[in-house]
Structures are given as structure tokens and as C-alpha cells.
Amino acid sequence: MFNPILENPTPDFDQLMRILKGEEMPRRVPLVDLRHHPDVMKIIVQDHMGQQWVELCESPDLYHKQIVQMYYHLGYDYVASAKGVWLNLPKPKERVTADTAALSKGKNRVWTEEGIGIIATWEDFEKIPWDQITADITPYEYTAPHVLPGMKIIARTRYFADIFEKLLGLEGLSYMLYDDPELVETVFQVWGEKMVDHMETIMDMDAIGAVFHGDDMGHKTGTLISPDDLKRLVIPWLKRFAEIAHAHGKPFFLHSDGNLYKGDLMDVLIDEVKIDGFHSFQDIIMSAVGFKARFGTRVAILGGIDIDNLVRMKPDDLRAYIRNTIEVCMQGGRFGVGCGNIVTNYIPIENYFMIIDEARRWQP
Amino acid sequence: MSTLQEVRTLVIGGKAKEIGPKVQQALDEGNPPFTILNNALIDGMREIGYRFEQGDAFVPEMMIAARAMRQALEVLRPHLAKQGVKPIAKLVIGTVEGDMHDIGKSLVIMMCEGEGFEVVDLGIDVPPEDFVEAVRDGAQIIAMSALLTSTMMGMKTVIKAISQAGLRNRVKVIVGGAPVTQEFADEIGADGYAEDASGAARLARQLIDMA
Numbered sequence: 001m002f003n004p005i006l007e008n009p010t011p012d013f014d015q016l017m018r019i020l021k022g023e024e025m026p027r028r029v030p031l032v033d034l035r036h037h038p039d040v041m042k043i044i045v046q047d048h049m050g051q052q053w054v055e056l057c058e059s060p061d062l063y064h065k066q067i068v069q070m071y072y073h074l075g076y077d078y079v080a081s082a083k084g085v086w087l088n089l090p091k092p093k094e095r096v097t098a099d100t101a102a103l104s105k106g107k108n109r110v111w112t113e114e115g116i117g118i119i120a121t122w123e124d125f126e127k128i129p130w131d132q133i134t135a136d137i138t139p140y141e142y143t144a145p146h147v148l149p150g151m152k153i154i155a156r157t158r159y160f161a162d163i164f165e166k167l168l169g170l171e172g173l174s175y176m177l178y179d180d181p182e183l184v185e186t187v188f189q190v191w192g193e194k195m196v197d198h199m200e201t202i203m204d205m206d207a208i209g210a211v212f213h214g215d216d217m218g219h220k221t222g223t224l225i226s227p228d229d230l231k232r233l234v235i236p237w238l239k240r241f242a243e244i245a246h247a248h249g250k251p252f253f254l255h256s257d258g259n260l261y262k263g264d265l266m267d268v269l270i271d272e273v274k275i276d277g278f279h280s281f282q283d284i285i286m287s288a289v290g291f292k293a294r295f296g297t298r299v300a301i302l303g304g305i306d307i308d309n310l311v312r313m314k315p316d317d318l319r320a321y322i323r324n325t326i327e328v329c330m331q332g333g334r335f336g337v338g339c340g341n342i343v344t345n346y347i348p349i350e351n352y353f354m355i356i357d358e359a360r361r362w363q364p
Numbered sequence: 365m366s367t368l369q370e371v372r373t374l375v376i377g378g379k380a381k382e383i384g385p386k387v388q389q390a391l392d393e394g395n396p397p398f399t400i401l402n403n404a405l406i407d408g409m410r411e412i413g414y415r416f417e418q419g420d421a422f423v424p425e426m427m428i429a430a431r432a433m434r435q436a437l438e439v440l441r442p443h444l445a446k447q448g449v450k451p452i453a454k455l456v457i458g459t460v461e462g463d464m465h466d467i468g469k470s471l472v473i474m475m476c477e478g479e480g481f482e483v484v485d486l487g488i489d490v491p492p493e494d495f496v497e498a499v500r501d502g503a504q505i506i507a508m509s510a511l512l513t514s515t516m517m518g519m520k521t522v523i524k525a526i527s528q529a530g531l532r533n534r535v536k537v538i539v540g541g542a543p544v545t546q547e548f549a550d551e552i553g554a555d556g557y558a559e560d561a562s563g564a565a566r567l568a569r570q571l572i573d574m575a
Contacts, residue, residue, distance in 0.1 A: 170423065170467055171427065171467070171470075173424070174423050174424035174427040174428070175424070175427060175428065175431070177424045178378060178424065178428050219423075219467075219468070219542070220468075220542050220559065220560070221417070221419075221559055221560045222416070222419050222422060223422060224422065224423050225422050225423065225424055226421075226422045226424075226425075229422075229424075262419040263419070282542070282543075284542075284543070284545060307513060307543075308513045308543045311513040311514070312513065344512075344514075346512065346513065346514035
């Protein structure tokens with residue numbers, strides 16, 4: 001099997017940013033992934049780097065150090081830091097079941113509660129100690145001292161996803177948009193202000209070089225709520241977050257699952273929010289190659305390799321598919337290859353490594 | 365606008381509070397319950413499903429329309445029962461084992477109820493034997509949903525379990541979900557695949573009509 005571990009890589013975060021912003025034509029294929037599932041990181045650290053995996057509870061310092069080392073030795077120019085939790089936010093409901101993924105080894109998978117969130121009424125809203133809710137930035141603080149020369153942290157943030165997964169629930173939001181629009185607007189406002197504070201805080205951190213903002217806005221055939229509601233409730237806040245990042249000279253990348261391609265939503269994200277790159281590609285909705293043809297001169301393509309193909313394609317077909325995606329998307333630059341969604345624990349690890357292998361084989 | 369048209373409009377607009385009295389008005393005017401069901405409620409749900417397919421309606425609009433439909437049925441159901449109007453078929457739905465996603469499934473339930481099916485929801489994380497048992501209990505259609513590539517393989521397991529129980533020719537199996545495609549449905553031996561909730565209801569109806 002291909003060994004992806006590099007002994008002495010030479011990360012260059014600034015060059016990666018120039019490539020993704022279209023300021024430099026690439027001479028290499030950069031690797032870009034949103035994040036790796038902990039099961040995947042553990043396998044890489046233990047089986048491929050030959051180090052003992054350290055759990056977060058054993059040593060936060062060593063836990064984050066090993067993640068930096070993993071990204072470094074795989075050849076990334078950055079480390080995708082763990083996202084901090086919101087402190088003092090009442091715990092939303094979660095669903096837990098046995099994980100069917102190949103690498104999970106009998107552990108559980110936690111799923112988003114899709115029903116009602118922690119706010120269903122004004123009374124629920126009033127009970128939340130809003131002024132005590134702050135974002136935990138310790139993952140960045142633990143990571144920063146271990147970041148190696150040439151690398152930076154890419155921070156991860158969320159806004160709309162927190163609202164429909166935790167605060168209101170998707171069903172709750174759906175009914176509330178019609179039953180109590182004022183409460184919806186208030187929740188979006190309060191949470192937006194929280195996020196602005198958080199964004200200001202993390203953008204001031206030198207070790208953080210960019211933001212990967214993750215807000216799933218769509219499903220297979222369309223957006224979760226109407227594009228008009230997204231433009232009214234979500235887009236102005238995304239624009240504000242991007243402005244904060246840009247004011248600090250740091251790119252703002254967006255991850256969103258789902259079909260955002262009906263209407264002008266993607267144009268709004270590119271032209272008004274001014275996202276610097278887009279992540280999450282599912283070929284059944286829009287492949288990276290299709291996206292390249294439609295938007296590739298205006299925004300960077302991040303990741304791009306379809307998860308379903310990574311799981312189910314035969315090796316030769318998968319290699320040809322990855323190679324073709326790289327060939328097409330590298331034309332004109334503004335591309336970093338990686339998984340279409342997170343590096344999940346149900347992708348055969350050799351198939352994930354195939355992306356890295358093909359990235360290294362590419363020649364300008 | 366006729367009262368039936370008004371009921372249809374209230375379904376489409378998701379006006380749950382107003383629809384009950386309007387259904388009662390339609391009954392008082394002498395409209396047969398079956399006509400109210402078909403021409404106002406089912407037709408209204410089909411319209412919202414069509415708008416969902418076209419990108420003119422979204423999850424919230426589907427959910428409030430279904431809520432209005434349920435409210436209308438509260439008023440209409442006793443009258444339908446009196447006239448012996450029965451559901452067109454029994455459809456049993458569930459998210460396959462290991463998968464706990466259910467927004468898509470909820471939308472399919474809404475659309476299938478709106479189409480006139482008796483829908484039994486097995487819930488999320490449903491083991492294959494529960495689907496098999498449902499076929500034994502008279503399910504004419506089994507509908508399965510999955511969010512992940514890793515969990516959708518469970519659909520194949522369910523179809524295999526139904527076949528091994530000797531029940532495959534008694535039931536039609538339809539599948540859907542984020543990673544599911546027509547190609548995958550064919551590969552695992554499902555009878556049909558639909559891209560969205562409205563398509564699923566239409567497919568289920570077609571399969572029953574052909575049976």
C-alpha cells in the first residue's frame with residue numbers, strides 16, 4: 001500500500017492561500033480537507049506514523065500535538081483544529097446508535113437531533129443564560145504552540161448549523177418560521193452576535209491563518225429553507241463573518257452540504273459574502289468538475305472527491321476518477337484536493353491515501 | 365372560489381388553524397368526504413410536493429402543509445370511515461439499521477399520507493427483522509431511507525432478509541436518501557427509487573396501481 005507519510009515535508013501555508021485565491025499558479029496539488037474523523041487520525045498516527053495515539057482526556061496538549069504532526073507528515077500546509085464547544089449552552093438532544101463504519105470498532109455514532117431544539121418557546125429563550133455563553137477556544141490554544149514552521153491553523157466555525165441542529169431543531173425552525181417569525185429572527189440575531197464576538201477573538205490569534213466555516217444549507221435536491229429565508233436570515237451574518245476574516249487578512253472558506261445550485265444562491269455566496277473557497281461536493285448533486293466549469297474562475301474548489309465513490313468504486317476506477325478530477329480542477333489553479341466531505345471513518349483508508357498519492361503524482 | 369378550492373389552498377398554505385372549520389363547511393355543503401379527500405386534500409399535497417420538486421417550496425412549507433392536512437383529516441376521518449373509504453395501501457417506512465436520519469423520511473411520510481396511504485413509521489435505526497415482520501403484517505410497500513454510504517448498504521440486507529423469509533413477491537420495496545441512486549436501487553434489487561418525497565409518493569402509487 002502507498003505510504004503517505006513524508007519524513008521532511010515543507011509546508012507553505014502562504015503559498016497555499018495564494019494558490020486558492022488565484023494569486024499564484026500552482027506547481028503542486030495542495031491537499032485540502034475540512035477535518036478527519038478521530039478514528040481515521042488514530043489509524044494514521046498509530047499504524048502509519050508508528051506513534052501511540054493519545055486521547056484528548058489523557059493529555060489535551062499531546063492530543064493536539066499529534067494532530068499537528070499528522071497533518072504535517074501527510075503533506076498538508078495547515079492543521080484543521082478541533083472546533084471548540086459553546087460553554088454554558090444547554091445541551092441539545094442527540095441520537096446515538098452503533099456505528100456501522102469500518103474503522104469504528106464497535107463505537108457509537110452521534111447523530112444530529114432533527115426535531116425540536118433547546119428553544120421551542122419564548123420561555124425557553126428567556127431561560128438561556130446568553131451572557132454566560134462563550135466559545136471554548138482551548139483547542140486553538142493547545143494547538144498553536146505545536147504548529148510547525150510554514151503551517152497555520154485553519155479554524156472551524158458554524159452559525160446556521162448550530163441554530164437548526166441545537167437551538168431550534170430543523171422541525172422546530174420549520175414550524176416557527178410560520179408560527180413565530182419574531183422568535184426566529186431574535187434567535188438568529190442573538191446567535192449572530194455571539195458568532196461575531198467569537199470570530200473577532202479567533203481572528204486575532206496569529207496561529208490561525210484562515211476560517212473554514214461549516215453551515216449545511218441544503219439537502220439532495222434543494223435548500224433546507226427557502227433561498228429567500230437564507231438570504232434574509234443567514235447570508236447577512238455569513239457576510240459579516242467573512243468581512244471580519246478579511247479585515248484580518250485571512251480567507252473565509254465555506255463548507256455546506258446540499259444542493260445550493262437552484263437559483264442564484266452560489267452567486268450570492270461568491271459575490272456578496274465573498275467566500276474564498278467552497279467545500280462539500282457530492283457528485284449526485286454537483287461534481288467538482290461541474291463546479292469548476294461553472295464557478296471555477298471565481299472561487300477556489302476545496303476537496304472535491306465524492307465520498308460515495310471513495311467508498312464504493314473499484315480501485316482502478318477510483319484512481320482514474322481522482323486523476324481526472326485533479327487534471328480538470330488544476331487547470332487555472334484555485335484548487336486543493338481532498339475528500340468531498342470530512343475524511344470519514346467509513347472510507348477505506350487506502351482510498352483516502354489514493355487521493356494523496358495522485359496529488360503527488362501530478363505534474364504541471 | 366369554491367369551498368373545496370379553499371380547502372386545497374389552505375393545505376398548500378399550511379393553514380392548520382383555519383382548515384378544520386373549512387372542511388366542516390365543505391361537508392355541510394354536501395360535498396362527499398371522498399371528494400374532499402381527493403380533490404382538496406390529496407390534490408393540495410400533490411401541489412406542495414410539485415412545488416418542492418420544482419424548488420418553489422422547501423422543508424418548512426412541506427411540514428406546515430402536512431400539519432394542515434393532518435388537521436383536516438381529524439375532521440374528515442369519521443366521515444370517511446362511515447362511508448367505508450379505505451387507504452389505498454399499507455406502506456411501512458423506516459431508516460435502516462445504524463442510521464438515525466429522519467427528516468427525509470418524515471417528508472416521505474407526509475407525502476404518502478397525503479397520497480392516501482396508510483403509513484406505518486418504524487422509526488430510525490430499524491433492524492432488518494422489523495421490516496420482515498412488517499411484510500408478514502401486511503405491508504404492501506416497504507420504503508427505506510439512509511443518509512450515509514456506510515448505512516445505505518443496510519437496504520440490501522433488508523431486501524435479502526425479506527427474500528430469505530420467502531416474502532419478496534408479497535411486497536414492493538422502494539429506497540431513497542442522500543447517497544442513494546437509481547443505479548444503487550437496481551443493484552440491490554429494489555423495485556424503485558425516488559429522488560425526493562414527492563417522487564416517492566408518486567412511485568408508491570404507481571407500484572400499487574400496477575400490482
